[in-house]
C-alpha cells in the first residue's frame with residue numbers, strides 16, 4: 001500500500017472505502033487555515049471520485065452543532081480537523097442511526113471510538129507537531145485515489161462507460177498527472193500544517209515532511225532553505241525586515257528608517273524604477289548578500305548565535321501559483337485563509353483553495369487588507385493608550401475597540417512595541433461580540449519566558465475557572481472567556497500564578 005504516512009494506511013484505507021461507498025457526504029470542517037485546507041482536500045477527493053457532497057464549517061463542534069449535522073439528512077458525515085475530541089457526542093448519533101461518521105483529525109480523541117477514524121495520535125504520531133488536519137485529510141485523499149484507481153470508479157468525474165474503452169488497460173493520461181493519485185493536494189496539506197504553526201525550528205518534520213516531499217515529487221511544491229521571514233512574496237524589502245519580529249534585530253526590527261538604512265548600506269541595488277523590490281524578486285546572489293549582511297548586523301548588535309540561526313528556515317513555495325502573490329508562499333497563503341475565517345467568510349477561503357482566482361480571490365485579498373488595517377489600528381490603540389503593569393504581567397482592556405477575534409494577535413504584536421516590556425507576559429481583554437455578558441481574554445508570552453517556566457495555558461485555565469469562566473491553549477499563547485466585570489479578579493489570579501511559574505517578581509531591572 002502506497003501511503004505518505006504508512007502508520008495510517010490501514011485506517012485511511014478503511015475510511016476511504018466507506019466514503020467511496022457513500023451516496024452523498026456532508027463534509028464538516030473547522031474554520032481556520034488548517035480546517036479550510038482540510039475541507040478543500042476532502043472536497044476535491046470526493047469530487048474526483050464522483051461522490052455528491054456538501055460542505056459546512058463550524059467555529060467549534062459542540063453537542064448542539066453535532067445535532068444540527070445529524071438533522072441535515074446525510075447518511076455519511078466526514079469530519080475534518082475536528083471530530084476526534086467530540087466523539088462521545090458523535091457516536092451517540094451514530095448509534096441512533098443518524099449517520100455514519102468518518103473522521104480525519106489530529107486533535108486529542110475523546111474517550112470513545114468509531115470505526116472510520118484517521119488520527120495520527122492513534123498511531124503514536126504527534127498530532128501537534130508532525131501532522132495537521134489537512135495532512136490527515138490528505139492521507140485519506142491519497143487512499144481514496146488508490147481505492148478508486150484499481151476499481152471501477154471514474155476518477156475524473158466524467159461518466160466513462162467501460163464498454164466503450166478499447167480492449168486492454170486504457171492508456172489513461174491522468175496517471176501522468178499529479179491529480180491521479182491526489183498528490184497535487186499535498187500543496188494544500190502543507191498550507192494547513194504551516195497555518196497550524198507546525199513548523200519546528202523553521203521546517204516541517206515527520207509526517208508533514210513526508211507529505212511535502214510528495215508535493216515536491218508531484219511538481220506542485222518547492223522547498224528551499226531561505227530567509228525565515230513572513231511576506232517574502234508580497235512585502236517590499238524594508239517592510240519585510242521591519243515587521244519580522246521572530247528574531248529581534250536591534251536597529252532593524254520595528255524600525256522603518258533602520259531597515260531602509262540597512263538595505264541602502266548593502267552593495268546591491270534593491271530597487272526597481274525607484275520602488276523597493278520584494279524578496280521573491282531577488283536573484284540568488286542578491287538574497288545571499290542580504291542574508292549575510294543581516295547576519296553580520298545581528299552579530300554586531302549582540303544577537304545570540306542560536307537566535308541568528310533562526311533567521312533561516314525552510315520555505316514552501318506553491319509552484320503552480322503566480323509568483324509575487326500571497327498564494328505562492330505557504331505561510332502567506334495560510335494567513336490569507338485565516339483572514340477569511342476570522343471574518344466568517346469560510347466560503348471565500350474554501351473557494352480560493354479550490355482554485356478560484358477571480359472573484360473569491362479578490363474578496364479574500366480585500367478581507368486580508370481589512371484584517372491588516374484592523375491589526376494596525378488595534379496596535380496603534382494599544383501604543384497610544386498604553387499597557388498597565390502589574391507585578392508579573394502587563395495588560396490592556398480594549399473593550400469594543402479591538403475585535404475579540406484579533407485581540408490575541410494584537411497582544412502578541414504589542415510585545416515588540418515601544419513602551420511595552422518585551423520580557424513580561426501580556427494579557428489583552430476585549431468584549432465578546434456574540435455574548436454581552438462575557439469578555440474574551442488573550443495572553444501572550446515569549447519562548448524566553450516559557451523557558452523560565454511560564455505556561456499560559458495553565459494560567460488561563462486556572463484563573464478563568466476561579467471566576468466562573470473557561471480557558472486554555474498553549475504555554476506561549478493562550479486564551480479564556482470570563483464573565484464581564486470579573487476582569488480585575490481574574491487578573492489578580494493571573495498575576496499571582498505567573499509569579500509562581502517564572503519565580504517571583506523580578507524583571508524590572
Ligand SMILES: [Mn+2]
Nearest residue numbers: 034081133196
Ligand atoms: Mn488543525
